[in-house]
Amino acid sequence: MLREITLGQYYPSDSVIHRLDPRVKLFGTLLYVISLFTFRNVVGFAIATVFLAAMIAISRVPFGFMVKGLRMIVIVLLITALFNLFLTPGKLVVEFWIFHITEEGIASAVKMAVRLIYLILGTSLMTLTTTPNQLTDGMEKALGFLRFLKVPVHEIAMMMSIALRFIPILVEETDKIMKAQIARGADFETGNIFKKAKAMVPLLVPLFISAFRRANDLALAMEARCYHGGEGRTKMKPLRYQKRDAAAYGVVIVYFALLIVVRIWL
Amino acid sequence: MSIILDKVNFTYSPGNAYEKHAIRDISLKINDGQFIGIIGHTGSGKSTLIQHLNGLVRAQSGAIYYNGEDIYDRDYDMKKLRQKVGLVFQYPEHQLFETTIFKDVCFGPQNQGLEPKEAELRAFSALRTVGLPEKLWYQSPFELSGGQKRRVAIAGVLAMEPEVMILDEPTAGLDPRGRDEILEQLARMHRELKITIILVSHSMEDVANYVERLIVMNQGQVMLDGTPRQVFAYYRELEAVGLSAPQVTYLMHELRQKGLAVDADATTLEEAKASILRALKERR
Numbered sequence: 444m445l446r447e448i449t450l451g452q453y454y455p456s457d458s459v460i461h462r463l464d465p466r467v468k469l470f471g472t473l474l475y476v477i478s479l480f481t482f483r484n485v486v487g488f489a490i491a492t493v494f495l496a497a498m499i500a501i502s503r504v505p506f507g508f509m510v511k512g513l514r515m516i517v518i519v520l521l522i523t524a525l526f527n528l529f530l531t532p533g534k535l536v537v538e539f540w541i542f543h544i545t546e547e548g549i550a551s552a553v554k555m556a557v558r559l560i561y562l563i564l565g566t567s568l569m570t571l572t573t574t575p576n577q578l579t580d581g582m583e584k585a586l587g588f589l590r591f592l593k594v595p596v597h598e599i600a601m602m603m604s605i606a607l608r609f610i611p612i613l614v615e616e617t618d619k620i621m622k623a624q625i626a627r628g629a630d631f632e633t634g635n636i637f638k639k640a641k642a643m644v645p646l647l648v649p650l651f652i653s654a655f656r657r658a659n660d661l662a663l664a665m666e667a668r669c670y671h672g673g674e675g676r677t678k679m680k681p682l683r684y685q686k687r688d689a690a691a692y693g694v695v696i697v698y699f700a701l702l703i704v705v706r707i708w709l
Numbered sequence: 710m711s712i713i714l715d716k717v718n719f720t721y722s723p724g725n726a727y728e729k730h731a732i733r734d735i736s737l738k739i740n741d742g743q744f745i746g747i748i749g750h751t752g753s754g755k756s757t758l759i760q761h762l763n764g765l766v767r768a769q770s771g772a773i774y775y776n777g778e779d780i781y782d783r784d785y786d787m788k789k790l791r792q793k794v795g796l797v798f799q800y801p802e803h804q805l806f807e808t809t810i811f812k813d814v815c816f817g818p819q820n821q822g823l824e825p826k827e828a829e830l831r832a833f834s835a836l837r838t839v840g841l842p843e844k845l846w847y848q849s850p851f852e853l854s855g856g857q858k859r860r861v862a863i864a865g866v867l868a869m870e871p872e873v874m875i876l877d878e879p880t881a882g883l884d885p886r887g888r889d890e891i892l893e894q895l896a897r898m899h900r901e902l903k904i905t906i907i908l909v910s911h912s913m914e915d916v917a918n919y920v921e922r923l924i925v926m927n928q929g930q931v932m933l934d935g936t937p938r939q940v941f942a943y944y945r946e947l948e949a950v951g952l953s954a955p956q957v958t959y960l961m962h963e964l965r966q967k968g969l970a971v972d973a974d975a976t977t978l979e980e981a982k983a984s985i986l987r988a989l990k991e992r993r
């Protein structure tokens with residue numbers, strides 16, 4: 444049941460996108476996210492759609508698997524769309540009671556919904572094709588210059604990679620605890636909100652205890668191996684750019700430039 | 710009164726890269742009052758199989774009947790089933806949550822809708838049955854040793870007074886003494902409460918002495934099913950799938966090969982001892 448959560452999950456496959464340097468993917472995702480907020484017309488939208496569709500196709504992650512991640516944001520999506528729909532002033536289309544729907548409202552609701560969906564799809568494409576370890580390695584290296592400003596880059600990266608690593612573990616644990624309590628007659632589904640909140644106690648207590656225990660064990664294991672932070676630490680698999688990474692940078696930059704051009708001239 | 714599985718199949722995450730066909734075409738009949746062992750290598754599908762028996766996992770194809778009723782019927786009462794088929798999971802840490810052991814054991818009966826007094830009575834007798842010293846009852850369950858936690862977890866399910874009790878690797882991670890104590894306790898429960906017990910384990914040695922029927926799983930299928938004697942006769946095949954028969958079996962086969970007329974099917978230490986002594990006597 445809980446395995447539906449795909450946010451931050453990795454989907455193993457052997458595609459070019461999987462093999463790209465994580466720094467390229469981080470940079471590409473950043474540009475892509477910015478690009479989503481640059482287009483205003485159909486041409487820009489079409490370019491973004493083609494780009495996203497191409498990337499998904501190349502990545503060989505099943506589309507159905509990606510869409511699962513969208514289910515979680517349906518509510519956010521609806522609220523945003525509704526706010527845009529009802530609260531945008533402009534030319535009236537429909538009016539009832541205190542609600543006014545305007546042409547501009549419809550346009551901005553659709554635009555906002557599309558942007559959010561594209562945003563989630565694009566960013567989950569990055570996490571689906573990059574293992575958490577690669578991702579944090581990439582971030583550590585890409586943001587390495589911040590060290591000179593006394594930002595503890597390595598420590599932050601390490602914390603992130605541990606947190607990401609723990610998500611699937613805790614999801615699995617939650618699943619097991621739920622089963623164990625359902626077997627004892629616990630009911631997580633029926634009842635009003637207070638009853639449901641109370642029903643969470645038998646789930647949350649074991650979950651927290653297990654999370655603390657795991658954190659404790661991990662800290663101990665790291666200390667036992669003389670972990671002392673990033674200073675002087677070398678990598679088993681240092682990141683090195685390949686030819687394909689340069690090509691990928693090229694593709695992303697061309698895409699971004701194209702959208703800027705469209706925005707300025709069309 | 711029985712549990713019947715008819716060609717049950719189950720696949721985790723069907724249709725993506727994590728797809729795993731965990732249970733393949735399993736057909737079984739589990740009779741009332743049996744003490745059954747389910748054995749198999751890690752990943753052979755034991756845990757998945759037993760979660761079908763109380764409806765926690767729903768088979769994608771096949772049927773399961775409890776006492777003649779199809780549990781996948783639309784109006785079948787799953788809550789009732791879960792009370793009748795008690796399932797104790799491998800890690801007691803996954804179910805202990807209350808401030809005291811006694812309250813924790815009351816959780817199951819309370820969910821059945823029993824009066825508080827009645828639930829406490831059930832908890833009382835369950836804790837007695839699993840043999841947890843009374844002075845511990847009002848302590849936090851988190852301060853117990855591994856073996857004691859297991860007992861509390863077992864009591865938590867026992868208090869629901871199930872007809873069938875399933876235990877997933879109840880001896881994993883225990884020292885030999887803790888392991889024997891738990892197994893003795895289960896054997897006693899089986900004798901005295903006359904309930905069906907299904908014991909899941911990956912160690913032959915553990916269960917050989919206690920169960921009357923052994924089901925061996927391999928790669929999601931039932932590989933062997935019979936009395937321990939019948940099953941251990943296939944000790945070579947068992948080895949091929951990463952399981953091993955009890956040490957006694959090997960000893961007896963070796964002795965036979967060396968020319969001592971012992972009973973090669975002996976599965977417990979007692980039987981082996983008797984058989985060796987008999988063979989030696991005959992020889993003289």
Ligand SMILES: Nc1ncnc2c1ncn2[C@@H]1O[C@H](COP(=O)(O)OP(=O)(O)O)[C@@H](O)[C@H]1O
Pocket residue numbers: 721722729730731749750751752753754755756757758
């Ligand atoms: N929740 C799950 N999601 C996906 N795969 C699982 C899950 N639980 C078990 N599996 C897989 O199903 C197979 C059978 O597992 P399991 O029933 O736990 O075996 P056993 O209890 O005999 O070790 C294993 O390959 C395991 O990796």
Ligand SMILES: [Mg+2]
Pocket residue numbers: 755756757877
């Ligand atoms: Mg298991």
